Amino acid sequence: xxxxxxxxxxxxxxxxxxxxxxxxxxxxxxxxxxxxxxxxxxxxxxxxxxxxxxxxxxxxxxxxxxxxxxxxxxxxxxxxxxxxxxxxxxxxxxxxxxxxxxxxxxxxxxxxxxxxxxxxxxxxxxxxxxxxxxxxxxxxxxxxxxxxxxxxxxxxxxxxxxxxxxxxxxxxxxxxxxxxxxxxxxxxxxxxxxxxxxxxxxxxxxxxxxxxxxxxxxxxxxxxxxxxxxxxxxxxxxxxxxxxxxxxxxxxxxxxxxxxxxxxxxxxxxxxxxxxxxxxxxxxxxxxxxxxxxxxxxxxxxxxxxxxxxxxxxxxxxxxxxxxxxxxxxxxxxxxxxxxxxxxxxxxxxxxxxxxxxxx
Numbered sequence: 199x200x201x202x203x204x205x206x207x208x209x210x211x212x213x214x215x216x217x218x219x220x221x222x223x224x225x226x227x228x229x230x231x232x233x234x235x236x237x238x239x240x241x242x243x244x245x246x247x248x249x250x251x252x253x254x255x256x257x258x259x260x261x262x263x264x265x266x267x268x269x270x271x272x273x274x275x276x277x278x279x280x281x282x283x284x285x286x287x288x289x290x291x292x293x294x295x296x297x298x299x300x301x302x303x304x305x306x307x308x309x310x311x312x313x314x315x316x317x318x319x320x321x322x323x324x325x326x327x328x329x330x331x332x333x334x335x336x337x338x339x340x341x342x343x344x345x346x347x348x349x350x351x352x353x354x355x356x357x358x359x360x361x362x363x364x365x366x367x368x369x370x371x372x373x374x375x376x377x378x379x380x381x382x383x384x385x386x387x388x389x390x391x392x393x394x395x396x397x398x399x400x401x402x403x404x405x406x407x408x409x410x411x412x413x414x415x416x417x418x419x420x421x422x423x424x425x426x427x428x429x430x431x432x433x434x435x436x437x438x439x440x441x442x443x444x445x446x447x448x449x450x451x452x453x454x455x456x457x458x459x460x461x462x463x464x465x466x467x468x469x470x471x472x473x474x475x476x477x478x479x480x481x482x483x484x485x486x487x488x489x490x491x492x493x494x495x496x497x498x499x500x501x502x503x504x505x506x507x508x509x510x511x512x513x514x515x516x517x518x519x520x521x522x523x524x525x526x527x528x529x530x531x532x533x534x535x536x537x538x539x540x541x542x543x544x545x546x547x548x549x550x551x552x553x554x555x556x557x558x
Contacts, residue, residue, distance in 0.1 A: 213479035214468040216487030219263060222256035223490035224531075226346070227497040229253025231527045234501050240514065245523050252442045254449075255457055257349055260494075261401050262461040264353060265408025266415075268360055273416040277367030285364055289357040291549040293350060296542045297334070300495040304343040307503060336395050346494055355395050356405050378406045385451035400451040404458035411462050415469045422470025424477070430467045434460040489538025496537060500530035 228250040235245035244251075268289065275281040305321075312320055322342040323331050330337035334350045341347035359377075363370035381403040383389040392398045414420065437460035440446075441453035471477040486493070504526045508514040514522055 212469065212472045213484045214472055214477050215263070215267075215465070217479040217483040218259070218464065218468060218487070219490040220483050220487035222259040222263070223486075223493040223497075225250075225253040225256035226494060227253070227501075227527060227530060229256075230498050231501050231523055231530070234498070234505060234526070235519070235523070237505075239509065240505055241519065245519055252438055255438050255441060257346075258401075258404055258441075258454060258457040259461045259464075260349065261352070261404040262408040262411075262458055262465065264356060265405040265410075266412045266462075266465050267408075268357070269363075269409045269412035270415060272360075272364065273412065276363050276370065277365075279365050282361050282364050285361065286357070288550065290354075292546060293334070293353060293357075295545050295549060296492060297344070297347065297350065297495060298332075299537075299541060299545075300492070300499070301331070301344055301347075303496070304499050307499060308343060311503075311506065344495055345498055349401075352396065352399070352401055352405075355397065356402075359397070360409075374406060374409065378403065381406065382455075385455050387451075400454035400458070403455060404461070407458045407462040408465065411466050411469070414466065419473055420466060420470040421474060422467045422476075423474075424471070427467050427471060427477075430460075430463045434464050436460075485539070486535060489535055489542055492538030492542045493531065493534045496534040497530040500533045501526045504529040 230253070232245035232248065232250045235241040236243050272281070272285055275285065305323075309319065309321070312318065327337075327339060327342050329335040330339060330351065331341040331343065331347070334341065334347060334354050336351050336355060341351070362373050377397070380389065380393075381398065381400070384391075384398050385400050385403060396402070437456045441450075441457055442448060444453070446453055468477070505514060505522070508517070508522060508525065517525075
């Protein structure tokens with residue numbers, strides 16, 4: 199690869215990017231908190247008039263962000279096959295340990311809850327669910343206990359496929375280019391052939407759009423202004439409205455493509471503002487973004503647990519729905535943020551150093 203125009207290596211820890219992660223996680227949590235209320239023994243309907251139905255777009259943003267981050271971090275390793283073990287260690291150690299932590303918590307809390315309600319010892323997971331639930335491998339069903347983990351199955355596929363760029367820079371670029379062209383044609387209905395492991399899904403196009411933004415950011419110094427950010431955010435909101443309320447069914451390939459492009463525009467603009475040092479992101483938002491993975495994994499568990507406790511105390515149907523919603527969301531955010539700060543971050547730090555020492 200020609201390194202003439204490659205910018206010097208720098209950390210991916212951009213404050214505004216971390217803040218964007220926080221907003222994406224919050225959007226998903228808001229939607230799930232409202233949806234949890236529709237259980238019959240809770241409210242029996244989606245809470246707050248379904249005003250947070252758009253929250254799932256946070257997952258689409260995360261897919262674009264994932265492609266951006268791993269490309270931005272590992273860009274200088276393209277074409278270096280010897281870097282693959284270190285790359286895989288960093289990626290997989292980032293995903294699995296804290297995921298297994300939340301999985302054990304979810305299994306324990308769910309099992310104890312059922313025993314307390316006299317339902318006996320019941321496990322959701324069968325032998326057939328082990329590959330998808332424990333190892334996050336693409337399988338016939340979604341992971342048990344932690345609903346959002348389905349998106350991690352895509353992440354694992356992305357991490358494996360991304361290693362082609364480390365195996366050979368130009369070869370990987372050609373493969374990714376062909377993959378992107380195929381995905382675009384497939385999303386537009388021009389090609390109906392499906393690839394294995396969900397590699398034909400439009401979420402893969404979102405991942406590649408994040409890769410493209412990172413490549414541009416590494417090769418060229420992007421510039422942006424706050425006025426441009428305002429305009430781009432309007433475009434992003436328009437994309438969300440098109441996906442959620444537009445003429446096509448939600449989660450359509452076209453809708454995901456639109457969300458992917460608009461999310462990529464937001465990321466590119468934020469990078470430009472970071473380069474210009476023109477944007478100040480509050481520290482609390484940065485901290486929240488740094489543990490967005492824990493928020494994403496654990497919020498549903500703590501929302502349901504909080505609602506169940508309020509129900510047992512006779513408060514769920516006594517308090518206003520808005521207050522019940524606020525309590526459930528607040529407890530979930532506080533719990534997952536603490537786990538993120540006290541478990542996830544120290545765990546990531548220790549494993550990162552362990553992997554580094556092993557490769558010295």
